[in-house]
Amino acid sequence: MARAISLGRSRGAFQSSFLPKSGSMYRAWYLVLAVAACSAPKVPLGDPQAEIAAMLVRSAADWNRGDLAGFMGDYAKDSMTTYVSGGHVQYGWQALYDHYRAGYFTPGQSRDSLRFEDVRVRPLTTDLALCTARFKLMRGAAVTASGPFTLILQKRGDRWQIIHDHTSADPK
Numbered sequence: 001m002a003r004a005i006s007l008g009r010s011r012g013a014f015q016s017s018f019l020p021k022s023g024s025m026y027r028a029w030y031l032v033l034a035v036a037a038c039s040a041p042k043v044p045l046g047d048p049q050a051e052i053a054a055m056l057v058r059s060a061a062d063w064n065r066g067d068l069a070g071f072m073g074d075y076a077k078d079s080m081t082t083y084v085s086g087g088h089v090q091y092g093w094q095a096l097y098d099h100y101r102a103g104y105f106t107p108g109q110s111r112d113s114l115r116f117e118d119v120r121v122r123p124l125t126t127d128l129a130l131c132t133a134r135f136k137l138m139r140g141a142a143v144t145a146s147g148p149f150t151l152i153l154q155k156r157g158d159r160w161q162i163i164h165d166h167t168s169a170d171p172k
Contacts, residue, residue: 048129049121052153052160056116056133063114068105072097076154076161084166096165112137112144127155135167146170 055074062070072093075081079092083099090096104111119133131151137144152164 048123048155048160052121052129052131053119055160056119056131060114060116063111066105066111068097068101072100074160074162075165076156076163080163082164084164085168110139112139114138129153129155129160 059071059074062068062073075093075096077093081091081093081096083090083096090099115136115138117134117136119131122130124130129152131153132148133151134146134148136146147167147169149165149167151162151166153160154163155161
């Protein structure tokens with residue numbers, strides 16, 4: 001036969017020693033709410049449309065003065081950054097840097113000026129945004145290349161960084 005094990009307390013005494021008294025019940029709930037508020041995700045403040053548009057203006061200025069490091073500073077410097085163009089996918093910040101250096105920043109090579117137009121930003125979450133726009137490479141008044149592009153940007157700290165770039169060229 002099984003015997004019941006007694007804890008030496010009545011059921012009511014055991015429960016009442018663990019339940020807060022009515023005044024302390026409210027203090028406990030305030031403490032729970034305060035902890036929950038402190039642990040809530042931080043919402044980046046700002047205006048993604050204006051911040052990303054300003055980033056692209058700065059990026060084009062870096063390109064136009066021959067500052068590849070400045071231009072590439074807007075891309076996330078990690079191995080998961082992707083660039084899609086001309087049917088090819090490149091992975092990683094360094095591969096993209098090497099692509100731009102070889103194609104546009106070779107010493108002695110003339111580089112067309114860069115301009116971005118029709119910039120539209122759609123925030124996806126508090127720290128992710130989708131940007132569509134058009135690029136134009138110009139030599140004097142002549143357009144040498146242009147086309148639409150799509151960026152996925154992530155807010156890292158106080159700045160937006162490109163984690164994915166899909167660029168297409170307009171037909172010639």
